[in-house]
Amino acid sequence: MRVAIVGCGTMGTVHTRNLARMPDVQAAGVCDQDAERAAAAAAIAGTAAYTELDELLDKERPEAVIVCLPTYLHKETVIRIAERGIHVICEKPAASTLEDARDMEAACRKHGVRLFIGHVVRFFPNYRNAAEHVKAGAIGKVRMGHFKRHGSFPRGWDLWYHDRERSGGVIMDLMIHDIDFARSVFGEVESVYARITPPSVSKLEYAQVTLKFAGGAAANLTAFWGYNGPFTTQFEIAGDDGIIRFDSNQVQSFDLKTSAETGEQAAVQVPQSPMLRDPYYDEVQHFIQCIRTGTEPLVTIDDACKAVEIALAAERSAKLGQPVALEVAPR
Structure with a gap:
């Protein structure tokens, strides 16, 4: 599975490192508005660095994206990704408001993709x-x-x-x-x-x-x-x-x-x-397996909204x- 990352701070770097050693998974680009930070994360997994999300999605065509951005950017970013028919793994909390979290859930359901929230x-x-x-x-x-x-x-x-x-x-x-x-x-x-x-x-x-x-x-x-x-x-x-x-x-x-x-x-x-064992590795591996099999995750979107x-x-x-x-x- 091709998995991209948006946001190359602490958590984005952790997930990039884990993707690089995960079997049957390929890091499909990383994105950060800070070009140097994006390049540093990309070097970890031997993938491409981007500063614009749309460019990453157009060129890399990932099957899933891990969102590691500040909380107030979750809703906009998750919906943009879902509209492209791409599954989303988003860091906790789901959003700043319950309404935003439910909007994210609804957008992913509308476009037929899975949404997972990283309550690690x-x-x-x-x-x-x-x-x-x-x-x-x-x-x-x-x-x-x-x-x-x-x-x-x-x-x-x-x-x-x-x-x-x-x-x-x-x-x-x-x-x-x-x-x-x-x-x-x-x-x-x-x-x-x-x-x-x-x-x-x-x-x-x-x-x-x-x-x-x-x-x-x-x-x-x-x-x-x-x-x-x-x-x-x-x-x-x-x-x-x-x-x-x-x-x-x-x-x-x-x-x-x-x-x-x-x-x-x-x-x-x-x-x-x-x-x-790295729990962040186990978490993402679990979510990817849920995408592949269609099974319910250990942490559901309802859990995250609650x-x-x-x-x-x-x-x-x-x-x-x-x-x-x-x-x-x-x-």
Whole structure:
């Protein structure tokens, strides 16, 4: 399959490197408005560099395009690609608004192409293992969760991260990873309560969000832009029969503890390093396989739209100072 990339920043470079070593896939050009950045990415995969998307699409005729542009450019770019009859893999979040995300979905459906949104946390080994243990009932009925994601304040193209209208802030851009994952584990969200420390001149933005799920569970999520230490992710998922913990800073990266019928606790430690397999590689390979076979992806466009909806509800809650209810479709 011929796959092109538009946007040659950090994520575009990661995807270019992975395409270069993916079997049965050919990098079909890269595009960036910065000619030097495009050339650097193209050299990685031995493909052509472009500064205009239409020129790339005309000359390379890719079967799929990976969109790695700032969030506020997703809708326009995805629709342009879909109108050419080309499948799209787009970095998260899907869009800045739910309406834009649904417009992207509708355009891809109209033109008969697939749209995938890169919520890559579902492909990280420790997170995927945790979800599998929960699904298998290893800790019984899940009741509570706590998710953390801390990193330095991002430096984006044209400083777009600094503009909340374009980036969506720390919830839409960073916490949305854990919003999507928590929903995949706990189910539909029925209410959201959030607090946000507004970004300051020192580039600090901290958000705390509580999600209440239709099944009765609850989860607390924190995200922090401006952390001085290493990029850190943590989670804790508690059920009736045990607890799963993960801390990216710990050598023992995955810890599952369950309660035996005698009441005694036994630890089953499953070490998994995210570096053993590149989750971004696995993610794109999975989406390409879905294109080839017509199967449903691990992360659907509905999942991506729900994540946007929840993130926007959290922003509203922070402004109102009170919980925001979400409509939950009956099952």
